[in-house]
Amino acid sequence: MTTKINKKHLIGLSFIICYMSFTIALTSCNSFIEEDTAGVSTADQVGDSKEACDLWVTGVYSKWLYDIFCWGYFPRVLEIDADYITGPNWLYAAFGSGMFQGNGADIADALWKGGYGLIERANTAMSYIEKMENVEESYKNNALGEMKFQKAFAYFLLVRAYGEIPLLDEGVDMTNNPRVSVDRVYQEIFMLLESAVELMYKNTDSSYVSGHVCKGTAAGLLAKAYATAASSAMSSGNLYIRTGQPYYYDEHNEKQYAAPESMPFNIQTVSGYETMDATALYEKAASWAQRLIETTEFGNHVLVGSFEDLWSMKNRYASEFLFSVYVPNADTKYKTSIHNLYAGTFGNASMEYIIDGGWVGNTYNWYQLFDSKDDRIVKGVKHRWRTENQVKENLGFYYPENEEYTTKRNNGEPPYDDGVNYYLSKDYQCIAFTTKYMDVTDPTTANADCPWPFLRLADIYLIYAEALNETGHYSKAIDVLYEVLKRSCTSVSKPTTTSLKKVFNKNGSYSMDDQTAVRSAIVEERAKELACEADRRWDLIRYGVYLGAMNAVSTDDGGVSKVRSTRNLLFPIPAQELNTNQALNGQNNPGWR
Amino acid sequence: MRKWISLCLLLLVGSMGVQAQTQISGNVIDGALNEPLIGATVSVPGTSAGAITDLDGNFSFEVPEGKIIIQVSMIGYKTQVVNIKGKSQIQVTLMEDTELMDEVVVVGYGTMKKRDLSGSMSQIKGDDLMAGGTTDVAKGMEGKIAGVNVSQTDGSPGAGISITVRGSNSFTTSSEPLYIVDGIPYNNDNPGGMPSSDANENTNQKQNPLSFINPNDIEKIEVLKDASATAIYGSRGANGVVIITTRKGQSEKPRIEFNANFSLSSVIKKIDVLDTQTYINYQNEGKDNYNYYMGGSESPYQTRGGSANWQDEIYRTGWQQDYSLSVSGGNDKGWYSFSGNYLDQKGVIKESGYTRYGVSINIGRHITDWLEIGSSSHVSQTVTNFQRTSSSDYGIIRSALIFPPDINPDAAPESDTDWLAANPAAYIRGARDRLESINWFSSNYVEIKLLPFLKFRQNVGLGYNDSHRSTYYDKYTQEGKAPTNGKMGKASNIWKSYTFESLLTFDKKFGVHYINAVAGLTFEKGIWDNSSTTATNFPDYATVDSDIALALDKAHVTSDKGKQTLESFLARVNYTLMDKYIFTASIRSDGSSKFAKGNKWATFLSGAVAWRISEEKFIKDLNVFSNLKLRLSYGETGNQGIGSYRTLAVVEPSSYVYGGVINQGVAMIDWRGRANPNLKWETTGQFNAGLDFAFLNNRLQFTIDYYYKKTRDLLQNVSMPYSTGYGQYLTNYGHVTNEGLEFTASWDVLKNSPLKWNIQANLSMNKNRIGGLDGDQYATVNWGKADQMFLQRNGCPIGTIYGYVEDGFFNSVAEVLAFKEYSGLSESEALKMVGEVKYRDRNGDGYIDNNDRYIIGDTNPDFIYGITNSFTWKQWGLSFMMTGSQGNDIFNGNLLDMELQNIGNVTVDAYNGRWTAANPTAATWPKALSGDTRNMLLSNRYVENGSYLKMKYITLSYNWIKPIKFIEQIKFNFTVSNVFTITNYSWMDPEVNAFGDASRKGVDMYSYPSSRTFMLGLNVVF
Secondary structure (H helix, E strand, O other): OOOOOOHHHHHHHHHHHHHHHHHHHHHHHOOOOOOOHHHOEEHHHOOOOHHHHHHHHHHHHHHHHHHHHOOOOOOHHHHOOOOOEEOOOOOOOOHHHOOOOHHHHHHHHHHHHHHHHHHHHHHHHHHHHHOOOOOOHHHHHHHHHHHHHHHHHHHHHHHHHHOOEEOOOOOOOOOOOOEEOHHHHHHHHHHHHHHHHHHOOOOOOOOOOOOOOOHHHHHHHHHHHHHHHHHHHOOOOEEEEEEOOOEEEOOOOOEEEOOOEEEEEEOOOOOOOOOOOHHHHHHHHHHHHHHHHHOOOOOOOOOOOOHHHHOOHHHOOOOOEEEEEOOOOOOOOOOOOHHHHHHOEEOOOOOOOEEEOOOOEEOHHHHOOOOOOOHHHHOOEOOEEOEHHHHHOOEEEEOOOOHHHHHHHHHOOOOOOOOOEEEOOOOOOOOEOEOOOOOOOOOOOOOOOOOEEEEEHHHHHHHHHHHHHHOOOHHHHHHHHHHHHHHHOOOOOOOOHHHHHHHHOOOOOOOOOHHHHHHHHHHHHHHHHOOOOOOHHHHHHHOOOHHHHHHHHOEOOOOOEOOOOHHHHOOOOOHHHHHHOHHHOOOOOOOOO | OHHHHHHHHHHHHHHOOOOOOEEEEEEEEEOOOOEEOOOOEEEOOOOOOEEEOOOOOEEEEEEOOOOOEEEEEOOOEOOEEEEOOOOOEEEEEEOEOOOOOOOEEEEOOEEEEHHHOOOOEEEEEHHHHHOOOOOOHHHHHOOOOOOEEEEEOOOOOOOOEEEEEOOOOOOOOOOOOEEEEOOEEEOOOOOOOOOOOHHHOOOOOOOOOOOOOOHHHEEEEEEEOOHHHHHHHHHHOOOOEEEEEEOOOOOOOOEEEEEEEEEEEEEOOOOOEOOHHHHHHHHHHHHHHHHHHOOOOOOOOOOOOOOOOHHHHHEOOEEEEEEEEEEEEEEOOEEEEEEEEEEEEEOOEOOOEEEEEEEEEEEEEEEEOOEEEEEEEEEEEEEEEEOOOOOOOOOHHHHHHHOOOOOOOOOOOOOOOOOOOOOHHHHHHHEEEEEEEEEEEEEEEEEEEEEOOEEEEEEEEEEEEEEEEEEEEOOOOOOOOOOOOOEEEEEEEEEEEEEEEEEEEEEEEEOOEEEEEEEEEEEEEEEEEEEEEEEEOOOOOOOOOOOHHHOOEEEEEEEEEEEEEEEEEEEEEEEEEOOOEEEEEEEEEEEEOOOOOOOOEEEEEEEEEEEEHHHOHHHHOOOOEEEEEEEEEEEEEEEOOOOOOOOOOEEEEOOEEEOOEEEOOEEEOHHHOOOOOOOOOEEEEEEEEEEEEEEOOOOEEEEEEEEEEEEEOOEEEEEOOHHHOOOEEEEEOOEEEEEEEEEEEEEEEEOOOOEEEEEEEEEEEEEEEEEOOOOOEEOOOOOHHHOOOEEEOOOOOOOEEEEEOEEEEOOOHHHHHOOHHHOOOOHHHHHHHOOOEEEOOOOOOOOOOHHHOEEEEEOOOOEEEEEEEEEEEOOEEEEEEEEEEEOOEEEEHHHHHOOOEOOOOOEHHHHHOEOOOOOOOOOOEOOOEOOOOOOOOOEHHHEEEOOEEEEEEEEEEEEEEOOOOOOOEEEEEEEEEEEEEEEOOOOOOOOOOOOOOOOOOOEEOOOOOOEEEEEEEEEEEO
16 A cells, blocks of 8 residues: 555556557547448448349339248138138138138238238339439339339239228328228229339330230239229129039938029129229220230230140240249249149159148039030149048049049049049048149149239230120120130130020029120139139129128038128228227228227 | 363352453454454443554453443454453454455456445355256356346256346347356357257247356356446346356365266156047047037048057156366466366257367466456357257147057158147157357456556457257158158358457545446457258158258258447446445446447446445444445446347348249348337336345345336337338337345354254345337237237236136037127037137127237246255255245146147046036036137136246265365265146146247247256365
């Protein structure tokens, strides 16, 4: 304690002070606590170039894979709540049985989350692309047009499912974003699409890159959106659907399939569409469809020649596919469950047996809608398949249990000439599985490269036919309908209003006008042509016949309940949206809490 | 003996004559130094008489008439009471009170005498840490410190540990305390964490951050709890600070110590599931019920013809060996300590285990009288072999419990059961998850004595952690079943940390004033680099995880790297007046790279006062307390526990295919939500009031602490309307308060007898409350079946379980139809509901939906406690520790799989309680049913009382001193751990924390079972 402070101490002290000052100076110069972004990429680093523009656009398309489709909720959310679709009851247990909340909420919410996620991505991409100065105007415009199409498509999916919805534009209040009227949503969709038609390349332009959407896509969606709004606004008329309870128990208490019966369902205005003018909208639909189909204004879009070619890998990028979601082969991140869900994942490359999946198919009611020569069931439905366990016991399934195929099975005729014991199980295991999604690079991976056809020219043909019919041109409507039909069934002759009435009014017990007959035929043709393309539910909804059609089935082939009530007309808004979006005042769609 | 009695009698008789006031004089000396003690107080209790010793340690004063007892005391020394009857000259030797008062404790950026402490801290010594034969630091701390909750993920070897000091502060950021090893922050906030690949999806297993240190190398651990102690760590002090000091050599003579432990362990509790025959009956009943109630037409159950007890197939007797050898020594020139350690644990589940090789060095040298250099380094290599447990989807325990028992263990796995679970025997063979880590941590310093009272210290810390994880699931596991056909993941994570701290310490006593002050600046940098590769579809000849190139399906490759920095200025002053009044104030300014400009810097202040009341005369005169100290403090600390780059609009690659060709794209990272440049620190303000008191010359010591802390500006992911395009948004929102009481007691029940008995006990209570939210939120659980399980609501604690309440069963069709939601059903539809669970319709609207949920549980205990009893008698020692937790609920996620439908096996309890038409009233579970249509809601069925009292260990030891020449001692000990547990919890072990963190604790989902361990230990000192 008595040590005196001497010179040595002072030198030491000065040294330390210098040292500490030096350290502070050194680190401040190097901005020691600046965030070092070497480890990450930020939006501003993406740049201003053609490549940067491509990067943003691709990022938006990518949302479809990661994360709209990759979790397996798509396409189920659009597909499995319909009358002709069936499968194992565990797959349909909640959402597929009409319970869109609770256990089914994951699936139902996927549409809301996915839709807005896509819109937000498109908004972000647009905001960066718009600022670009080093990109050619037409290139930039095409990119912006694609983004607008993606937004419009998302709004279209959302408005059909939820009715009034919030719009997501820049500057929107994040926690107080009110729903706007259905009419307003459609105005937004039409505006976006009409602008997209202007901005995008034609598929015949040299700058067009296959796989992207193009002018024709936007025109096609315009036709479909107008027709959707129009049919939803219709307040009268009938639609005949061939349907009914699919099976009964005979006197030996054995399950027997029933033949579908034609039943009339009243067309009703869908809630929210009351103020819209059906005829005017149909005229618009007809006009856009006509320009797409009959002119080269939007490039060159034609139907693929045959049913078989349509679903082969080589035609994935055919002009008929206006908008498909494409997916790489066997990628663990950018993936869909389409091949697994509809075709099944196979144990080997020769597709001898299924090891997983193959759950979703059509009912026997649906199968019976077709002419027996129609490729859409001859080639478009699996008539035999096997699971891994069946292979061990030399067993296999055949389908369907009708005279034609049972006889072939009994006689060991092709395709049952390979010595396998084929049998049939009258439950979810044996349903009309589609072959649309069979042709992939590697059928043995759960993440096969099977595209999802969101919008197809055949769909627009039928929209065109519908619009023509509703605007009084029945005969032209049949011509257009026949274009689709004859591709898959060359042996049938062109229907007439008389022949159609025979189909839908077999016993002559109803009074049916021509327009109703054609309308019913077109909607049925849609069910046949667009089966397993997640379209059926939305047709039933837009005509206001969903409840009638579903309840007419009651319980389907797979044992899935199709009993529905009014609340099923609209999907429930996700709980989190209700909790956090104050503008909704906690008010969900009718019947949902 | 007779001579002694005579002498006493003589003294007694002699003293009778002395009655008048007498002069007493004497001399007081320091017993250790044998030097006079200056300033010691000599007094006569109950009177004002007394004196202070002079420079030579002498005193002299008049003793009042009739008084024969004087008391000699001095701060830092044990008070002596002397009988002066018949004496006029005495010599008193005072011994330093090393046990308590002058003990030096480590605090942030320095050391302090324990008596000068104003904050709340607890200390645990190396020996106490090792009691019970622990192999890792965190487990050694369990139950021993009030306010510190150590919870293991599960019983797996090398399992993760979560330490929470005084309750969880936050929903999303880590609640782990800051670890300081030999003065240097040990970065457990490595953003890469445990490496993982897609092959580890949904596993919750974590690496124990402290597993790299051999607990044998630890001298002591200090836990700083209140803000006055932790505020000096500023932005990282909010969760408490755990300071670990490793052993240095002390004695001139080299001390060689060898430890060896061997143990056997076995599963404490297996779960009773149905045997083969009962299972077949149960399946048949399910089919019958399906046909009757569901209108099905199923044929009787086709047994698979085998028989197995799957739990027997996966468990084994665990075996552990643990060796360590150390050599240490020291003198006034410096010290050294070298140690090596090998630990090998084989877990009770086959193929699981943990191995550690470690080497530690701690050396220091006084180069000159003003220069000191020291260095400690710890290098370890660890290998952890996981078996998948505590996981929400697949797992070995899940398989063993629900896999059908009518299959032979050696049967080839069938694809018709693999949707349910993997064959457990095949799982054991086909699943590998191995984590290999190299950890190097080095703490170094140079200390220069600039002035007698001023020291400069430069600390340099370097850390390096390299972890590699290899995972492989073959095609017979669910993870790798067809069409995946085997899945392999390779992941690695490198974390490098750098710490530079320059500190100036001032320490001087001026008369009655004592000042200890420290000022410094620190720089810290952490760099990480992660990569992971996952590939699938392996040919049959692939041998486990050897060659990822064998995969037929493309590898999925990811990597990321980053850097984080922290720059700080800090200062603390500790001022003690007259050894009685203690004042502490600290300040720290932290600048972090993680926040955007404008929010980078934050300053944290604290202040504390303490009053050593026992030094006041009026207390001394009571002669009751040997220590009495009141402490009050308030301070603020922060939490920067978010990842780097969270304030930036970061993009990630997002690919798509055009024309069959993969194209690269970019997009914002969805889960992050919109970038929030306004993020700032979470701040915790904490008030602490503490009282230390001791009696009987410190034989009985108590500490009571009350605290109230409020954490505001919580950094959390707030749910956003999905219509914004994102589901969440990271922001500062809401607050959490923790209020609690902590009691610590130490009692030498028997001290001076041949049999010695010491009791150490602690109890802590914490009340946690959420506030400041606009609406309810749910913790991110990422568990499909229980997604909205943890409610976050104002006024409720973190850990509130939310769900439905059951209301018996539907016993008849009429009862079903009477319920509004089902009133429209046909009879046959309503029949389906008979024998199903009825949920309580809370709002009475006739429908069961989200609005009918109640708060059904709280995972926070009312209090937790630990009691350690130690007995020594001659060379023998016996100690045992009991720990307990009272009033906490556990979410028993295992029961979610007791569906009483499909082919899954169920517990005997569930089966016996199933609903049957014959006995509907006694039902506790719904009817047996084949198929997969039942959806049970998340209800109070799954919430159980998790209170327990556990005998953690009993150790019996024999210490053989100097058995032969060259050997100082040989100590044998025999320890039984997890001796018994008293609990009502139905599953394996109430000590479970499947998610491994504080905000989602109390979840059991197929946890690795705890085991009872018998250990034989040997300790030899040369």
